[in-house]
Amino acid sequence: MPLRNTLSSKDVGTLLKAGELSFRVGPYIYNLHSSLGQLAEGLSELYADFPAASPGDFVDYAVSIQRGGPLSTIRRKVQFLFDNQGSFAPIPIKQAYAFMEWGMNWCVSVHANEYLKLHAAAVARDGLVIVMPGVPGAGKSTLCAALGLTGWRILSDEHALIPPGTSRVVPLCRPVSLKNESIETIRAFDRSARFGPVSKDTHKGAVAHMKADLTPDCHDQEALPAHIMLFPRYSSVDRQELTARSKTESFVLAAYHSFNYSLMGESGFAAMQTLIDSVECYDLVYRDLDWAIEAVGQLHDRARQP
Amino acid sequence: MKYRVEVPGRFHDCGEESVVYFDLQSGDTHLVSDFAAHIIALLADRTMDIQELVTAVAPDIEADDLPALTEALPDILAELISLEIVEQG
Incomplete structure (x- = not known):
């Protein structure tokens, strides 16, 4: 494998300030522009190993986080711009890092309709993917982070991109977004986990992002076949269990967790058919990460038996 | 009263x-019972009233059921009508 030109060899802050920080995330090129120091720090920590874009690469998503003028400077607010257009109300400067990450998610959520997009984490081992859809707060990111820290390849914490007509998942590896108690849970789970800035008092509480490109193949672009669809749910009171679930109901639930299933119309239905036909479906209720990782590992091993 | 699935x-x-x-x-995507799916498929094939539907489903159903x-059937049809899957007229 050729040695990659990664951001670690560059001065991320200087490039960011000049609007020349461009890197590849799965099939897309992001260009980021900001003069905010906290963004440069976070990006240096979490994106250092991302492949830098080559000169002349087409930029899919041009993102800018900027102070909006004297008044916004006094109010300590910044603005998220996509293609130089303001898409959201100004946000407190201390939440800028989390907002940048959300904004980068938003770019994919509202575009990228060449794929069936599920709101799901996706992890892989032995070249096979487990897709984990879930509503915010279900515990999918916490489980995804823990799996990543125990050797699984993180394909995405947020979007499972499925090319229609296939049951494959296109990698879109970016930092894992953790909220509130999950931040300390993952810090305690693995003291070596690397985090970006903590954004406090956001509409979701405290938010921090964990470095997710932890395996040698994490930036490979080849789509990998999915073989399990797992619906994780954290519960501090319910019994921990892994149970098979109906494929039919999983179809409808996965459609519910899709960003663009309805938008795609009949082709979305056909894409979901292909995916559901190819995966085994399970519910996972967990409270203990070690137990959950063991259960997911055993499930994966069982499912890959011919 | 006749029932049909136009498209x-x-x-x-x-x-x-x-x-x-x-x-x-x-x-829209719906989760329907296998029996309701059978009714939809029959009404997509041709317009029928309830008696014709009963006759049409009979060969595929256990006699006891x-x-x-x-x-x-009337409740299932009412629900399919409310979901705008089946039309009556």
Whole structure:
């Protein structure tokens, strides 16, 4: 494998300030522009190993986080711009890092309709993917982070991109977004986990992002076949269990967790058919990460038996 | 009263007790019972009244189950009408 030109060899802050920080995330090129120091720090920590874009690469998503003028400077607010257009109300400067990450998610959520997009984490081992859809707060990111820290390849914490007509998942590896108690849970789970800035008092509480490109193949672009669809749910009171679930109901639930299933119309239905036909479906209720990782590992091993 | 499905939709049948139905007209996806899916398929094929539907489903239903399903038919049709899958007229 050729040695990659990664951001670690560059001065991320200087490039960011000049609007020349461009890197590849799965099939897309992001260009980021900001003069905010906290963004440069976070990006240096979490994106250092991302492949830098080559000169002349087409930029899919041009993102800018900027102070909006004297008044916004006094109010300590910044603005998220996509293609130089303001898409959201100004946000407190201390939440800028989390907002940048959300904004980068938003770019994919509202575009990228060449794929069936599920709101799901996706992890892989032995070249096979487990897709984990879930509503915010279900515990999918916490489980995804823990799996990543125990050797699984993180394909995405947020979007499972499925090319229609296939049951494959296109990698879109970016930092894992953790909220509130999950931040300390993952810090305690693995003291070596690397985090970006903590954004406090956001509409979701405290938010921090964990470095997710932890395996040698994490930036490979080849789509990998999915073989399990797992619906994780954290519960501090319910019994921990892994149970098979109906494929039919999983179809409808996965459609519910899709960003663009309805938008795609009949082709979305056909894409979901292909995916559901190819995966085994399970519910996972967990409270203990070690137990959950063991259960997911055993499930994966069982499912890959011919 | 006659019933019909004007534009036949798409089914995804995993061989379970329910079936996914995609309504091509509305773009909506529904989770329906396998019996309701059978009714939709029959009404997509041709317009029928309740008695014709009972006759049409009879060969595919266990004789013991037929009375209960026949009794449930008006409610199933009412629900499919409320979901705008089936039209009456």
